[in-house]
Amino acid sequence: MTIMSWLVVYVYSLFNAGNSVYGILAFIGICLAHLATNIFDDYFDYKSLIRQVGFDKKEYLKNSQQTKCRYIVSGRMKEWEVLSLAVFYAVFACLTGLFFYLKCGCEVLYFAIIGGVLGISYSFLSKIRLSEFAVAIAYGPALFGGIYYVMTKTIAPEVFILSIPTMLVTVILLYIHTVMDFNFDIKEGHKTIANSFKTPFNSLVILKWLLIISYLSLIVLCIFDILDWQVFIVCLTIPLAVDLYKSLEEYTINPDSIPVRKWYHFPMENMMNAPNFMTRIYQSRNLMIYFSLLLTIAVILGLG
Numbered sequence: 001m002t003i004m005s006w007l008v009v010y011v012y013s014l015f016n017a018g019n020s021v022y023g024i025l026a027f028i029g030i031c032l033a034h035l036a037t038n039i040f041d042d043y044f045d046y047k048s049l050i051r052q053v054g055f056d057k058k059e060y061l062k063n064s065q066q067t068k069c070r071y072i073v074s075g076r077m078k079e080w081e082v083l084s085l086a087v088f089y090a091v092f093a094c095l096t097g098l099f100f101y102l103k104c105g106c107e108v109l110y111f112a113i114i115g116g117v118l119g120i121s122y123s124f125l126s127k128i129r130l131s132e133f134a135v136a137i138a139y140g141p142a143l144f145g146g147i148y149y150v151m152t153k154t155i156a157p158e159v160f161i162l163s164i165p166t167m168l169v170t171v172i173l174l175y176i177h178t179v180m181d182f183n184f185d186i187k188e189g190h191k192t193i194a195n196s197f198k199t200p201f202n203s204l205v206i207l208k209w210l211l212i213i214s215y216l217s218l219i220v221l222c223i224f225d226i227l228d229w230q231v232f233i234v235c236l237t238i239p240l241a242v243d244l245y246k247s248l249e250e251y252t253i254n255p256d257s258i259p260v261r262k263w264y265h266f267p268m269e270n271m272m273n274a275p276n277f278m279t280r281i282y283q284s285r286n287l288m289i290y291f292s293l294l295l296t297i298a299v300i301l302g303l304g
Contacts, residue, residue: 018151029096
């Protein structure tokens with residue numbers, strides 16, 4: 001998700017006289033920050049849940065997702081090693097931010113602080129129905145605005161608008177994850193938008209509107225003259241979006257169901273012994289990949 005979101009704004013920035021090397025360095029920094037966030041999230045989730053079950057690993061396994069923090073539970077990594085790794089990634093992400101602060105000015109701090117606060121607080125935010133909000137800010141204005149600024153030394157409102165479509169399809173990936181983790185999240189004490197509904201099936205109304213708004217947001221790019229008609233090539237992914245929604249409907253009715261994999265569902269890698277779950281995660285991820293690639297092509301056609 002980080003790679004594809006970065007690609008859209010990186011190409012857009014290049015057409016606005018952006019510094020290509022700075023864009024790549026910023027990408028590395030963002031990846032480090034993303035890795036730190038993921039590991040911090042696992043660490044704090046593990047500490048929270050293990051307290052609930054009195055450090056009984058058998059009870060932990062009953063109440064957690066199939067693959068959640070298994071490298072800690074299995075003993076492959078000690079708790080202090082996990083925390084140290086997260087800090088290691090975070091430190092190098094901060095060093096990247098310091099470089100851009102010295103080269104581009106104090107405005108870099110605005111984006112760095114937003115990213116840092118979201119990264120550190122994400123585990124907490126995911127427990128109070130704000131995980132989608134955090135991801136939207138991180139993958140929308142923070143990422144797009146930050147990349148564009150270090151490449152062009154300019155803060156441009158149109159870049160924040162450009163971020164809306166890919167931001168929404170990234171949020172969709174997270175939301176689908178929470179729909180399928182409906183019961184696990186309740187057991188783990190996570191309050192999500194999905195489990196605020198009575199049933200997983202009822203929560204699909206949010207998914208439906210997120211998908212619709214994602215494609216309608218393409219029109220906004222034309223209205224504000226950010227891109228031209230070429231942006232509508234992204235609509236080629238609509239069948240994938242419809243297919244994804246139907247797949248989630250089937251899951252909420254029968255969680256053990258496994259979608260029939262078609263050629264346009266690929267790539268799909270390790271199913272982690274949970275094909276019913278992972279197939280749908282890959283469907284959502286691949287929708288975001290194809291959506292972003294076509295949006296990048298639209299940027300090239302429209303501005304090139």
